[in-house]
Amino acid sequence: MSGRWPRQILFGDIDAMFASAAVLADPSLRGKPVAVGGPPPRGIVAAASYEVRRFGVRSAMPTIQAMRLCPQLVLVPPDRPLYQRLHRQLQDITDRFFPETEWTSIDEFYADTTRLQTRHPDPRELGQALKTDITRVTGLTCTIALASGKTVAKIAADAHKPDGLAVIEPGSEVAFLAPLPIRSLPGMGPKSTEAIERLGIHTIGDLLEPRLEQSLLRLLGSRLAAFQSLARGRDSDPVVADREAKSVSHETTFDEDTNDPALLEPIIHGFLETLTHDLRLEGLAAGSFTVKLKDSHFRITTRQRKFPSPANYDPDMWPDIRLALAELLQPRSRYRLVGLGLSDLVPAPEPLFDRRQRDAVAILDRLIEQHGAGVVRLGGLPQGGNNPKKRGRRTEN
Ligand SMILES: [Mg+2]
The missing domain is CATH 3.40.1170.60 (MutS, DNA mismatch repair protein, domain I)
Known part of the structure; x- marks a missing residue:
């Protein structure tokens, strides 16, 4: 290891x-x-x-x-219906293992496990645990591969099917890829493959041969550089989680239209508390936020901003959100709806809090679990009197 x-x-x-x-x-x-x-x-x-x-x-x-x-x-x-049922079981399993999962089809998925290494220092043990769970719960077998990038992981899995487990250690990508046929590279269609093979080039390793460079360049043009990057195992393509996980939001419609910050601020702040609580439970942090207002003429205005760095601790996030709300409010408009969305969700960086703060937040999260976000707070803001009619978690485009 x-x-x-x-x-x-x-x-x-x-x-x-x-x-x-x-x-x-x-x-x-x-x-x-x-x-x-x-x-x-x-x-x-x-x-x-x-x-x-x-x-x-x-x-x-x-x-x-x-x-x-x-x-x-x-x-x-x-x-x-059977495939859908199995897919949902599979999602439940990956949700337990990973903060976010990118499903590229009903039966294929990627997860960025970089930050899970603290808990699972051995990639083979992680892959085996996932395989075991999938088979125990669904009765299906799967092939799992871990690598430094998506392409190598996919190629490794294809090369180890069925019921396989492959670990391509960092630094060994080029050696792993070199002997494989060029058609193993994603994006290398049958036509390109045939044309390249006519040059006497058969393996991924050949794509890096300096003496073949000119012929390859004539054949592949600007695509050659991308294929060569892949052949070198360089691939920083990010894991993009499913839409459901990419943003969370709350919104509410008022009984009476208002433009009073003293009413609007506590409501948005309450949304922030609930949303950040959810993020912390899921080990996620938000890179940006959107404040949304709908006026009495049903015109929607929004303000979207990035946080200085991904965050899930509401006191750090509130000043930016409060400022965005103040900028959005027009003195002559009255509003019938406010909403807050947190997006660009990423696995939470581990040292997001110092230990003292983390302990306090853990206690807070337990209290929120028991009593609800409206009852428990770390400090400061009074709870607004305007009760939200609707406070469901939903997904945004
Ligand atoms: Mg399959």
Whole structure:
């Protein structure tokens, strides 16, 4: 095991999810050459089990061709509700493991695990724990790979399917990638692959050969630099969590329109307390905020600002938000709705508070859990008298 990685990305991919789901729904199919898809003559294979792949059956192949390759093929119709149910179970698991997860399809996800290394110093142990949970809860198997970037993690997982666990240590990316065929690189389509292979170039490592540089440049033009970066294992593409997790917001509509800061400020401040409490529980911090007002003519104005650095402790955040609200308020307008959104959510940097402050916040969070945000506060502001009608957490575009 090496030391702490400067950046660590985990990629997970369920093995043949639709075909495996068919076996979960009907265990008598286990071990049989199962494919999910529509019947001939017009049907297409949506997913092929590993048993049927041995016969050369692939997804997106016409079913009629698949049946010719594998006459004993067991064809199962797609079951979307089942896939959705499994996807939600998978999300529950990744939500427990990671502050945020980027799902790139129903059965593939990325998580930035850089900050989890304190709790999970061994990437193999983290990957194995996740694999074990996924199989225990869903009955599905998956392949997990950890690397310093998304591309290497994805390529490593593809190379270790099914039921694999791959760890590509930082510094070993180039050696790992070099012998792989160039078509393993994402974005390298069949046409480019063919043209490159005609030059006698077959592996990712060849892309870095100085003597092939000119021919490659003629073929790939400006794309060459990007492929070479990937071949060197350089990939800083961030994990972008699902929309639900990217922002949180509260808003409320008043019984009577108002433009009185003495009423508006405590309401926005109350939203801030509730939202930051949620963020702390989830180990997240917000990079920016949006104050939103809707006037009596239903015109919406907003002010969006960045915090000096991502934050989840409301006393540090309030002055900026209060200022934005003051700037937004027009003396001659009256408002029927206020809202506050926190966005650019990122995993909370660990030393966000000093220890004393962190202990106080932990106690506060427990009290909020027991009594609600309106009852408990660290200091200062009186609670406003204008009771919010609606205070649901919701997602923003
Ligand atoms: Mg998959």
